[in-house]
Ligand code: ADP
């Protein structure tokens with residue numbers, strides 16, 4: 185993203201910045217002899233204030249005109265050259281360069297960008313870790329395990345079983361990932377089975393069974409991928425590698441192999457896994473390989489615990505860090521590889537300023553550090569797959585499931601046909617029958633209510649018709665706040681009255697979709713009076729620890745049915761589950777978002793993958809009003825390529841990412857008039873541009889907490905062109921505000937937005 189500056193006469197320079205004193209940029213003239221050598225992020229020497237010594241500074245931007253009189257502007261004195269790739273530069277230099285890139289690529293203030301990339305420092309040694317250690321001898325433990333199982337004390341059994349496999353486990357992992365609570369751990373302690381130790385490190389994280397055996401030999405397919413990544417890294421041209429492989433195809437084994445080979449060369453590794461997808465099984469595998477050289481960051485850590493981890497990284501006490509998005513900023517000076525598992529996950533996009541994407545940011549960090557970047561997913565994002573097919577990323581596919589077990593049998597239930605047959609209930613006849621069978625046999629069921637992206641779209645219960653915008657091919661939303669009965673398109677602002685009858689079939693059953701988990705639960709309790717039901721959604725998990733409690737209870741087989749939103753779809757392996765029902769599979773298709781089909785495909789594929797994880801075969805029922813929709817058909821067949829082929833055509837036709845790029849300009853203000861006039865001003869500023877310009881239109885939710893929101897979209901095949909528009913808009917708003925206009929107006933930028941605004 186570094187761009188040439190031939191045309192620019194002036195540079196914005198941030199002067200030798202300190203951690204707590206973040207200064208604004210100052211304008212300097214670029215002398216002719218440096219003109220084509222100074223890039224964004226370059227370190228330069230400049231005169232500053234009255235001091236005689238030149239000061240070091242960083243170029244954060246360029247401009248053709250300066251606000252000052254010519255004679256008050258001073259020249260840049262010289263350029264300090266910095267090597268790309270692995271350098272010994274300080275945290276601060278690295279963070280600054282990264283923040284400059286981030287500010288430029290995503291649009292935010294320098295300070296916000298710096299705060300994002302800077303990890304807090306801590307004085308003193310990091311706190312000690314608590315570890316649970318098995319002290320009973322294995323035979324006695326085995327006996328006790330059998331007894332717990334017989335007594336149906338499943339949490340105790342689960343912990344003991346885990347310790348028999350891995351005799352020392354970090355305390356946090358047991359509580360957070362094994363779904364075992366403090367009282368259970370204390371019970372095992374009182375029984376003389378375990379001890380809780382405060383240690384600085386793990387002494388024996390290796391499994392008893394594994395002792396003496398090395399890691400599994402990679403299959404030829406796995407070996408080829410790992411060899412490619414490592415040799416490209418060694419050759420100094422690591423690039424980006426995408427692994428497309430279904431769950432259980434051996435991706436994690438490949439990551440571990442790559443990480444250990446690169447770390448054995450004295451380098452370090454960042455492993456990103458969305459928190460919700462990071463299971464105990466995965467984590468324990470990393471502990472077994474890397475022992476106390478690996479550390480985990482998650483949202484339940486306090487700021488000071490996080491600072492502990494950063495400090496460990498800075499001191500070189502760890503080689504591998506596992507965590508969500510923010511783990512990218514771990515201060516590893518000798519970073520050698522970044523892995524992003526489940527790369528399609530939306531949680532990789534930051535939704536506050538700067539709205540960075542972990543994939544792009546990882547690419548930048550990898551470039552700066554000379555590190556390899558490996559992406560993996562069972563359902564790659566269209567973005568990554570497109571870039572792999574165009575040759576920017578290297579693509580590998582793993583097709584076979586190594587875990588054995590059969591893929592579940594998937595059935596699509598057509599809910600229009602159910603309604604025609606007089607079934608107006610939430611469950612199709614087939615799902616109802618299968619659920620009854622499970623209840624009789626004592627097997628577990630997961631019911632997934634797909635509410636993703638639901639934003640009040642209008643649909644017909646008789647035929648499945650969804651009211652879409654005539655200009656944009658996204659669902660219209662029943663507008664909140666602006667008078668009932670009106671619908672608006674969030675992409676172009678098109679507005680019309682909501683129809684009273686279905687425009688497609690004339691039915692009266694057309695309404696904004698509402699069915700929530702609570703209603704489904706009520707229905708289930710009536711329909712299956714004896715069943716034990718757990719509900720998991722935003723309402724039931726708001727209290728601290730409640731999320732874990734529900735999962736733990738379901739894992740202990742204290743319930744027959746787990747009903748929930750997308751929260752239940754990811755990561756958790758429940759061997760007792762043999763039936764997965766997906767209610768309203770198409771609901772996410774109706775969202776006002778061009779990624780609706782992609783999201784739906786990913787969710788359904790993942791949800792279907794939840795069935796039959798144990799030794800028993802699984803069934804999946806997908807309930808939908810659109811049984812012929814390509815996202816649903818391909819998901820039911822677990823056919824990624826088929827889905828991609830159809831979806832990319834649509835993106836090409838309408839110039840959506842990844843085929844084109846898109847910049848959302850978000851305008852917020854407590855005054856509707858101010859927001860509108862700023863939006864109008866930006867619109868006229870851009871009137872003549874050759875790119876596609878859409879809006880301004882009210883945002884998806886036009887007002888939140890009395891802040892009015894408008895959006896304007898620009899589409900262009902070149903990302904750099906969009907950056908240029910962003911800069912123009914920033915300058916324009918800045919100037920206008922300098923003259924007392926657009927007060928209380930805030931502008932945010934979102935490049936290639938992932939969530940609808
Ligand atoms: P993914 O990350 O794609 O879900 P994993 O790496 O977790 O796949 O592999 C799935 C299972 O197969 C794991 O239990 C793992 O231990 C096992 N496995 C992976 N690679 C091999 C191999 N080369 N030989 C034997 N078992 C393997």
Ligand code: ZN
Nearest residue numbers: 653656673676
């Ligand atoms: Zn529209």
Ligand code: ZN
Nearest residue numbers: 644647686689
């Ligand atoms: Zn209809």
